[in-house]
Amino acid sequence: MERLTPRVRIVWLVLAVVRAAILGGLLIGGAIALSRIEIADAAPVPLVPSAAGLAVVLAIVRIAIAWRRYGVWRFELRDDDLYIRRGVFTRTKTVVPFVRVQHVDSRRSPLERTVGLATVVVYTAGSRSSDVAIPGLTPARAEALQESLRRLAIESEGEDAV
Amino acid sequence: MKKLHPASVAVRSLSRSLNTGFVFFLIGVVVSPGGNGMDLLSILGLVVVGILTGIVYEFAYYQRFRYELTADTFDVTSGVLSRRTRELPLGRIQNVDIRQNVVNRLLGIAAVHIETAGGGETEVSLRYVSEAEARRLRRQLRQGARTDVEAEDEDSLAETESTGESPAAAADDEALLFEITSRELAILSVFTIDPGASVLGGIALSFASGFDPATLIPTGRVEGLPGPATGVFALAWGLFLFVLAAWVISATLTFTRYYGFRLTRAGDELYYERGLLQRYSGTIPLEKVQALTISEAIPFRWFGYAALSVETAGYAPGQSGSRGTESAIPLADTDRVAALARAIEPFGPIDLESPPQRARERYMVRYLLVVAALVAGAYVAARYTPLERWYVAAILVAVVPVAAHLKWTNRGFRVGDRYFLSRTGVWRRTTKVVPHYRVQAVLHEATIFQRRRHLASVTADTASSASFFGRAATAHDVDADRGLEVQAAIEEQLQERLRIRKHQQPADRWGQDTREPTDDTSMVDDDEA
Numbered sequence: 001m002e003r004l005t006p007r008v009r010i011v012w013l014v015l016a017v018v019r020a021a022i023l024g025g026l027l028i029g030g031a032i033a034l035s036r037i038e039i040a041d042a043a044p045v046p047l048v049p050s051a052a053g054l055a056v057v058l059a060i061v062r063i064a065i066a067w068r069r070y071g072v073w074r075f076e077l078r079d080d081d082l083y084i085r086r087g088v089f090t091r092t093k094t095v096v097p098f099v100r101v102q103h104v105d106s107r108r109s110p111l112e113r114t115v116g117l118a119t120v121v122v123y124t125a126g127s128r129s130s131d132v133a134i135p136g137l138t139p140a141r142a143e144a145l146q147e148s149l150r151r152l153a154i155e156s157e158g159e160d161a162v
Numbered sequence: 163m164k165k166l167h168p169a170s171v172a173v174r175s176l177s178r179s180l181n182t183g184f185v186f187f188l189i190g191v192v193v194s195p196g197g198n199g200m201d202l203l204s205i206l207g208l209v210v211v212g213i214l215t216g217i218v219y220e221f222a223y224y225q226r227f228r229y230e231l232t233a234d235t236f237d238v239t240s241g242v243l244s245r246r247t248r249e250l251p252l253g254r255i256q257n258v259d260i261r262q263n264v265v266n267r268l269l270g271i272a273a274v275h276i277e278t279a280g281g282g283e284t285e286v287s288l289r290y291v292s293e294a295e296a297r298r299l300r301r302q303l304r305q306g307a308r309t310d311v312e313a314e315d316e317d318s319l320a321e322t323e324s325t326g327e328s329p330a331a332a333a334d335d336e337a338l339l340f341e342i343t344s345r346e347l348a349i350l351s352v353f354t355i356d357p358g359a360s361v362l363g364g365i366a367l368s369f370a371s372g373f374d375p376a377t378l379i380p381t382g383r384v385e386g387l388p389g390p391a392t393g394v395f396a397l398a399w400g401l402f403l404f405v406l407a408a409w410v411i412s413a414t415l416t417f418t419r420y421y422g423f424r425l426t427r428a429g430d431e432l433y434y435e436r437g438l439l440q441r442y443s444g445t446i447p448l449e450k451v452q453a454l455t456i457s458e459a460i461p462f463r464w465f466g467y468a469a470l471s472v473e474t475a476g477y478a479p480g481q482s483g484s485r486g487t488e489s490a491i492p493l494a495d496t497d498r499v500a501a502l503a504r505a506i507e508p509f510g511p512i513d514l515e516s517p518p519q520r521a522r523e524r525y526m527v528r529y530l531l532v533v534a535a536l537v538a539g540a541y542v543a544a545r546y547t548p549l550e551r552w553y554v555a556a557i558l559v560a561v562v563p564v565a566a567h568l569k570w571t572n573r574g575f576r577v578g579d580r581y582f583l584s585r586t587g588v589w590r591r592t593t594k595v596v597p598h599y600r601v602q603a604v605l606h607e608a609t610i611f612q613r614r615r616h617l618a619s620v621t622a623d624t625a626s627s628a629s630f631f632g633r634a635a636t637a638h639d640v641d642a643d644r645g646l647e648v649q650a651a652i653e654e655q656l657q658e659r660l661r662i663r664k665h666q667q668p669a670d671r672w673g674q675d676t677r678e679p680t681d682d683t684s685m686v687d688d689d690e691a
């Protein structure tokens with residue numbers, strides 16, 4: 001079982017912090033707006049501090065999840081299929097037979113480029129969440145993975161999926 | 163290259179003019195001098211301009227639209243402002259549907275819709291061609307698709323082309339699989355709840371009442387009732403009228419929709435037709451079937467009826483009119499449905515493996531939490547309103563074991579040699595049959611709550627468009643280790659099936675005409691046959 005590059009944690013943590021900041025901003029902003037307008041009685045609880053507290057708790061949870069995600073993520077190219085294990089709360093083990101691979105993308109977001117990482121996305125004709133992305137790969141590994149997936153998909157030459 | 167039927171200019175213009183005319187009517191109301199929207203003449207002028215624009219556009223559309231059926235592709239050139247040329251390989255065509263509304267039927271024209279697996283919407287719509295042309299297209303598109311897959315030479319296609327309009331040859335081997343009886347149609351109409359009907363019912367009621375709900379309340383007419391029409395009584399009466407109207411409309415809609423439903427089978431494809439006012443017909447190629455769904459909703463289950471959907475990759479989700487799994491038997495005897503389903507995919511008996519008993523405990527806990535939340539809600543409501551006795555809500559606890567047990571008994575799965583079966587749903591029990599060789603990916607998922615009890619859900623994902631609605635074939639709450647076994651087994655069977663099909667392909671495909679669907683059972687091991 002192959003693990004992701006540890007640097008991927010930076011990407012996830014930055015994303016978690018940014019998202020938590022946006023959500024926290026909305027929460028605190030909403031609380032401030034609520035406390036400004038005159039409701040019938042003064043709010044029984046101090047709105048702004050509790051909103052800030054909630055935002056901090058949510059941020060910590062997000063960061064913890066982002067950190068934990070790295071520990072769970074595994075993938076493996078087996079004989080006939082791509083096997084992926086992931087998920088902090090919902091543990092998902094996905095099997096994608098090479099026969100079913102439609103095409104393979106490799107993509108790099110700005111954040112990933114600064115850290116020097118890439119993501120490989122494997123598409124199937126399936127309708128549910130069976131298109132899988134493997135994040136946190138070094139560009140060389142991503143290229144190699146894309147290449148071997150492509151080769152394996154061609155070798156297995158299945159008939160039409162649909 | 164062929165053109166559309168000339169009448170399509172008129173029919174398309176009519177619907178287009180209604181649209182553009184209405185848009186220009188709105189524009190006229192907004193921009194009319196004085197801003198009060200009362201300048202009738204300029205509004206009328208704009209409406210006329212809108213209608214004329216519509217007619218001109220449709221005429222140009224008609225002039226530009228060309229299609230041609232070649233030996234292995236279907237070519238369409240269309241577009242007024244932006245031109246588009248498409249070539250559909252015949253082997254990629256999933257479904258061919260023909261639709262006719264009342265006006266179309268009077269004029270003898272029909273709309274042909276061609277579905278492929280790619281993209282979010284119908285790939286090609288021919289609106290409109292003559293009825294005979296529609297039938298010819300349907301037949302030859304499917305035949306072409308077959309010959310294309312078989313890599314045969316074009317003889318057979320040319321042959322059918324020469325015999326052209328005579329449907330006799332094709333009709334010969336057509337076998338009637340199912341025809342809806344009036345009893346089935348009646349039950350279906352009475353008990354089907356059409357989601358659109360409630361909206362229509364509301365609109366109809368508001369018109370009937372002249373937009374004043376008060377007129378609907380029979381004040382003075384109901385002598386026996388105590389006191390004047392109170393607010394609650396008025397509300398109840400309004401609600402009753404609404405439900406009645408929605409129900410009548412729903413029944414009517416369902417009746418006209420499924421009137422005269424027939425399912426026939428010609429060669430390796432199914433052909434259905436239905437509809438009282440609007441006629442729908444279409445083909446379902448059996449070799450493109452992704453999954454079968456047998457659904458038994460609660461009122462129908464009591465009567466011993468079930469419905470069958472045949473899912474292909476063709477229909478786009480949420481597509482208006484086609485409703486995803488159009489290709490189905492709306493209602494028939496449960497045994498009959500099972501037999502028909504087996505005729506399409508011989509999946510053998512439905513003896514399912516139950517989830518472990520701790521799954522039932524899980525449902526118990528889940529429902530208990532729901533009841534606890536309800537009681538808490540009632541308590542809060544009782545504190546702030548004059549309501550009392552909030553603890554009455556706790557009576558619901560008595561229902562919990564029953565509900566949990568029902569949920570548990572209605573779930574199950576089976577991994578056969580050729581098929582993966584899964585069943586779930588208390589009110590609407592659906593049984594999914596997925597051929598292993600259609601599986602795209604296998605997912606083994608365990609939420610944090612499932613992991614507490616060492617349970618997991620296994621999903622066999624297919625390219626069926628219907629699974630977009632979240633109705634993928636999932637074995638819920640199986641033992642986590644068993645789930646892994648199931649996952650491995652499905653994958654193994656998929657590879658095995660693909661190998662067998664690769665070997666069989668030449669013989670299988672060449673002998674297409676004589677092939678029975680159950681022929682494949684030759685590959686089935688003894689326990690399934």
